[in-house]
Amino acid sequence: MTTVAHRRDPRTEWIIRNRLHPQHEALFASQNGPVRGPTGLIRKNPHNVGFIGPNGLKRIDRLEGNSSNVISINRQVRQVIEPEKPLHKVEQPDFHILVVPDLAGGRLTEQDKDVLGQAHTLANVEGSKGAVVAVIFGEHRETGLDQAGVDRLIHLEGSDYEDYCPELKLAALATIEQQLSPKHWLFPDSIHGGADLGSRLAATLGERPAVQAWQVNNQQATCRAASDSIDINRETPKILLLAEECADAVDETRHEVLPVTVDELIGTQTTLTDHGFMAVDPNSIPLAEAEFILAAGNGVSNWDLFHEAAEQLGATEGASRVAVDNGHMPRFRQVGATGTWVTASVYLAVGISGAIQHMQGIGQCQTVIAINTDANCDMVKRANLSVIGDSEEVLKELLLLIKEYREALSHAA
Amino acid sequence: MQPDLKLVSLLSTGRHPKSGRACRANQDSRALELAMKTSSQVTAVHAGNPDNNVLRQYAGMGLKKIAVLDLPETADPTQSLKHYLDEQSPDIVLTGVRAEDGESSGMLPYLLSEKLGWAMVPRIAEIQSIENGKAKVLQALPRGQRRLIEVDLPFIASVDNSAAEPRQSAFGPASRATIETISTEIFTDEALAGWQLSAARKRPKRLKIAKAKTAADRFKAATAKSQSKGGTLIKDKPASEQAKAIFDLLVTESVIKQP
Numbered sequence: 001m002t003t004v005a006h007r008r009d010p011r012t013e014w015i016i017r018n019r020l021h022p023q024h025e026a027l028f029a030s031q032n033g034p035v036r037g038p039t040g041l042i043r044k045n046p047h048n049v050g051f052i053g054p055n056g057l058k059r060i061d062r063l064e065g066n067s068s069n070v071i072s073i074n075r076q077v078r079q080v081i082e083p084e085k086p087l088h089k090v091e092q093p094d095f096h097i098l099v100v101p102d103l104a105g106g107r108l109t110e111q112d113k114d115v116l117g118q119a120h121t122l123a124n125v126e127g128s129k130g131a132v133v134a135v136i137f138g139e140h141r142e143t144g145l146d147q148a149g150v151d152r153l154i155h156l157e158g159s160d161y162e163d164y165c166p167e168l169k170l171a172a173l174a175t176i177e178q179q180l181s182p183k184h185w186l187f188p189d190s191i192h193g194g195a196d197l198g199s200r201l202a203a204t205l206g207e208r209p210a211v212q213a214w215q216v217n218n219q220q221a222t223c224r225a226a227s228d229s230i231d232i233n234r235e236t237p238k239i240l241l242l243a244e245e246c247a248d249a250v251d252e253t254r255h256e257v258l259p260v261t262v263d264e265l266i267g268t269q270t271t272l273t274d275h276g277f278m279a280v281d282p283n284s285i286p287l288a289e290a291e292f293i294l295a296a297g298n299g300v301s302n303w304d305l306f307h308e309a310a311e312q313l314g315a316t317e318g319a320s321r322v323a324v325d326n327g328h329m330p331r332f333r334q335v336g337a338t339g340t341w342v343t344a345s346v347y348l349a350v351g352i353s354g355a356i357q358h359m360q361g362i363g364q365c366q367t368v369i370a371i372n373t374d375a376n377c378d379m380v381k382r383a384n385l386s387v388i389g390d391s392e393e394v395l396k397e398l399l400l401l402i403k404e405y406r407e408a409l410s411h412a413a
Numbered sequence: 414m415q416p417d418l419k420l421v422s423l424l425s426t427g428r429h430p431k432s433g434r435a436c437r438a439n440q441d442s443r444a445l446e447l448a449m450k451t452s453s454q455v456t457a458v459h460a461g462n463p464d465n466n467v468l469r470q471y472a473g474m475g476l477k478k479i480a481v482l483d484l485p486e487t488a489d490p491t492q493s494l495k496h497y498l499d500e501q502s503p504d505i506v507l508t509g510v511r512a513e514d515g516e517s518s519g520m521l522p523y524l525l526s527e528k529l530g531w532a533m534v535p536r537i538a539e540i541q542s543i544e545n546g547k548a549k550v551l552q553a554l555p556r557g558q559r560r561l562i563e564v565d566l567p568f569i570a571s572v573d574n575s576a577a578e579p580r581q582s583a584f585g586p587a588s589r590a591t592i593e594t595i596s597t598e599i600f601t602d603e604a605l606a607g608w609q610l611s612a613a614r615k616r617p618k619r620l621k622i623a624k625a626k627t628a629a630d631r632f633k634a635a636t637a638k639s640q641s642k643g644g645t646l647i648k649d650k651p652a653s654e655q656a657k658a659i660f661d662l663l664v665t666e667s668v669i670k671q672p
Contacts, residue, residue, distance in 0.1 A: 063627055104555075164552070164560060191555050196535045199520055203527040208604055211518040214616060224613060227428045227513045233609040245619050271532035271568070275561035277670070278551060285557030292668040313663070314670045346668045348659070367666055369659055375648060385662050387655040388648040397656030402669070405660075 013038075019047060088253040090151050093131035096182040097123050099150075100173070101134060102192035105345055105366075106141035108148055111188040111244050116149040118216060118247035119186050122236075125218060130183060133260060135176060137161035137169055145257050149250030152260045163274035166193075170200045171268040177205065179263055189213075189241035198241045209239035214246050282316045287333065290316035293344040293365075295335055298322040299351020299372060302392050306350065309395045312402050318342065320352045336361035350391045354379030371395075418452040418543060421503040423494070423521070424459045424479070426467050428513040437470040440509030442579035444572035445474060448507050449580075451540050456480060456501065460490035463594040473587030474580050480593050489602040491521060495528045496597065505548070506569040510536055516605075519571070526569045534564055536573040 015021045016028050016035060028035075028048075037043040050060035097119045101112035108116075116132065123130035133152040134145065138161035145153065156172055173185075187198030189212050202209040215222040221236045224243060282290065294310045295318035296303075310317045319329035321336060335342050337357035347365040352358060354370075354377055362368065362382075370383035371391045380386040387394055422445045427438030448455045455476070459468055463481040472479055482493050498506060511519035526533035538553040541561070552560040553573035625631040647655050663669050 063629060164562065191536070195519065199518075199523040200533070202520065203523040209518065209520070211516075211520070222614075225517045225610075226515055227430065227517065229428065229433065229613055231611050231613050232516065233611065234604075234607065245616075248619075251624075271565050272534065273563040275549070275563060277554075278559040278561050279670070280557060280559055289556045291556045291558075292663075313668075315668075346663065346666050348663075367662070369662060371655075371659070375646065380646065381644070384644050385658060386644060386646045387659060388646065389650075389652055389655055393652035394656050394659070397653045398660060400653075401656055401660045405664075405669070 017043075019045070085147075085252060085254045088149075088151070088255050090129055090131040090256070093151075094128035095123075095130045096133050096152075096180045097130050097184045097186065098133050098135060098176065098180070098182040099186045100194065100197060101136065102188055102190055102194045103136060103140050103142065104192040106139065108142050108144070109188070109190070109192070110249075111190055111194075111242075113148050113249035114244065114246050115186050115188050115242050117249040118240075118242055119184075120149050120250055121247055122184055122186075122216070122218060132255075133180070133182070135173065137172070146254050147250070149253070149255050150257050151255050153257050154260050154262055156262065156265075163276070164272065165270065165274065166196055166200055167268055167270045167272060169197055170204060172262070172265055173197070173201050174204060175265055176262055177201075183238070184236075185239045187239070187241050189243055195241055198239060202239045205239070207239045208237055209241055210234065210237050211241045212243045213240050214243040216240060216242070216246065282310070282314050285316055287316060287318060287335070287340040288342055290318075290342065290344055292316065292346045292348075293318045293335070293342055294348045294350065295319060295352060296323050296329065296350050297352030298326075299353075299391055300328075302395075303328055305392060305395055305399075309399055312399055313348075315348065316344075318347075320358055321355070349379050349383070350395065352379050353377035354382060418454065418505065419501070419503040420448040420452045420455045421498065421501060421506045422448040422455060422457050423506065423508045424457055424468065424471050425509065425512045426461070426465060426514050435465075435467050435514075437467060437579075437582065438509055438513045440511070440572055440574060442471065442474065443574070443576040444507040444509055445471060445476075446579040447537075447540065447572055447576055448505075449475065450577070451505070451543075456503070458482065458494070458497065460484050460494055461486070463592055468592060469587040469590070470582045472590030472592075473582030473584060475583075475586055476590050478591050478593055480595055482597050483594050484597070484599060487601055487605060489600045491524045491528065492600045493597040494521075495525060497595070498525065498529060502567070504566045505540075506531075506567070508569070508571050510571045510573060522569045522571050529567075529569075532564050532568040534562055534568060534570040537570045538573050538576045
C-alpha cells in the first residue's frame with residue numbers, strides 16, 4: 001500500500017483561516033471535510049453554520065432534520081406531515097374479540113377508543129393472535145377506524161338501526177355470537193347505550209359480565225362496585241363492560257378494517273317503539289351538558305336578536321365573562337375557567353375574541369364556529385369555521401335561513 | 414294516576430355518598446316516587462334482610478307495608494324475585510339503574526326481563542301515559558335529552574337520576590309501616606365465592622405521554638395553544654353567504670332540530 005504524501009500549502013491554509021481574504025469563500029468551498037488549524041486540531045467555523053431564511057435572516061437548524069414535525073417555512077401553509085404508522089396485520093386470527101362501540105354522534109368517543117385499546121391487549125396472547133372486530137350499527141361519520149385499532153369491521157347498515165332499537169341490535173349480536181363465537185365481548189360501560197346493550201347480551205347468553213371493569217388482562221379483571229367504594233377481583237369473563245380510561249387507546253399502529261359479512265339476520269319481534277326525541281327547552285339543560293351552545297361576548301350589541309337566534313336555533317345560551325360582567329347575561333351562563341366547562345359538540349361563538357380562560361372552558365368542544373370582526377383573535381384561530389363580519393347582519397341572515405328551512409320541511413311533510 | 418294499575422317497586426340498600434352509611438338509595442327512591450305518582454296500588458319489595466333499618470326510610474315516604482324476601486347476603490335474588498313477580502303479576506316493575514351497594518352491576522332488571530319475557534326500558538325519567546295496555550315513557554338520554562318510547566305492558570323499567578325527586582321520608586309513617594317477611598327458597602350465588610373484594614384502590618391518573626423525540630418538540634407540545642388544523646375562514650363575503658356556510662355546518666352536525 002502506498003501512501004500519498006500531501007504537501008502542505010501554508011498560503012492556502014492561511015487563506016482558508018482568514019475569512020476576510022477575498023479568495024476565502026472559493027477556497028473554503030473547494031475543501032470538503034474538516035479544517036485543521038495550525039496545531040492540527042479540527043477548527044469549526046462558527047460563521048458558516050445555518051442558511052439564509054426567506055426573509056433574509058440567518059436561520060440555524062439545530063435539530064439537523066431530526067424534528068418529527070417537518071414544518072414548511074411559509075407560515076401561510078402551515079402543514080404538519082406525520083409519518084405513516086406501521087400496518088398491523090392479522091391474516092389468520094386464532095380467535096376474535098368483539099367490540100361494540102357507542103359511536104355517540106356518529107364518531108368514536110374517547111371511551112370507545114380506550115375499549116379498542118383494551119381489546120388489543122386481550123388479543124395479544126403468547127402463541128396465538130386474535131383479531132379485534134368492531135360491530136357498528138347504522139350510519140357513522142368516523143374516518144379514523146384504522147387508527148383506532150379495528151382489524152375487522154362488521155357494519156350492519158340499514159335505516160332500522162337509526163332509532164332506539166336494542167332488541168334488533170341484540171338479535172344481530174346473538175347472530176354474530178353464533179357465527180364467530182368470540183373469546184370476549186367488550187362494551188363501553190356508558191350512558192350512550194353501551195351498558196344497555198352489553199347487559200342485554202349478557203342476560204341473553206346467560207353470562208355474568210364484569211361491569212365497570214377498569215383493569216383487565218387475560219386472567220383477571222378488576223371492577224369497581226358499591227358506588228366506587230370496593231374493587232372486585234375476578235377471573236376475566238366473556239362479557240366485559242369497561243369503565244372510562246380502562247386502557248390506553250391504540251396509538252402506534254394502523255389496522256386493516258377488513259369487512260366481515262354476517263349471516264342473514266332473522267326478523268325479531270320488538271316490544272319497544274321509538275317515537276323520537278321530545279322537544280326539550282334548551283335553556284333548561286345544564287350548560288355543562290348542552291350539546292349546542294350559542295355564546296355571546298362583547299361583540300354582541302343587539303341582545304334581543306341574540307336571544308331570538310338562540311331560540312330559533314334551539315341552542316342553549318352561553319356567555320363570555322365580559323357579557324356577564326356587563327349584566328347582559330346571568331352568571332350561571334358564563335363559559336370558561338371561572339364559569340362552566342362545557343362539552344358541547346357545536347359551539348357557536350358570537351363576538352367572543354377568546355380569552356385564554358374562555359378557551360380552556362371550551363377545550364372539549366368538537367366543532368367551534370366563530371363570528372367575529374377581528375380575523376386575528378384567538379377564537380378564530382381555534383374555530384373550525386370562522387366568519388369575519390358584523391355579528392348582527394350574520395345572525396339576521398341565519399334567522400332567515402332557519403325560517404326557510406323550517407318552511408321547506410313543513411311543506412314537504 | 415291510574416288506580417287499577419299494579420306496580421312493583423324494587424328497593425335496595427343505598428350508600429350515603431359522603432359518609433358511606435346505609436340509607437335509601439337515590440334511584441330506588443326516585444323509582445318509588447314515580448310508582449306512587451302513577452298508581453295507588455304500589456307494592457314495595459326488598460330482597461334481603463327484613464331487619465334492615467333502611468327499609469323504614471322508604472316506608473316513611475308513605476308506604477303501609479313493605480314485602481321482604483328473606484335472603485342472606487350471599488344469595489342470588491333473581492330467581493326468588495322472579496317467583497314473587499310471577500305470583501303478583503304486576504303491570505310495571507320499577508328499579509334503579511344500578512345498586513349503590515354490593516356488586517352493583519345493574520343486571521337485575523335485565524335478568525328479570527329475560528326470565529319473565531317482559532320488555533325492559535332502561536333509564537326512564539317519567540311515565541307519560543298508560544292506555545290500552547301500552548305505556549308511553551320518557552327515557553333520559555345524555556345531554557338532558559328525552560326520548561319517547563312506547564312499550565307493551567307488562568314491562569320492567571330502570572329509573573334514572575333525572576326522574577322527579579323523591580318525597581321526604583317522615584318518621585311517623587316510617588314507624589307505623591309493617592314489614593312483611595316472606596320466606597323463599599334460597600339460591601346461593603356461587604360465583605361470589607371465587608371473587609376477592611377489597612377497598613377501592615385509587616385509580617392512576619392518566620398522564621400525557623410526550624411522544625416528541627426532541628427537546629424543541631417537547632417544548633412546543635408543552636407551550637402550544639390548542640389550534641384547529643383545518644379551520645376555514647370566510648372573509649369579505651356578503652353576510653348571506655357567510656350565514657349559509659354556518660347554517661350548512663350546523664345541518665351537517667345535525668344540531669338543528671326539526672320542529
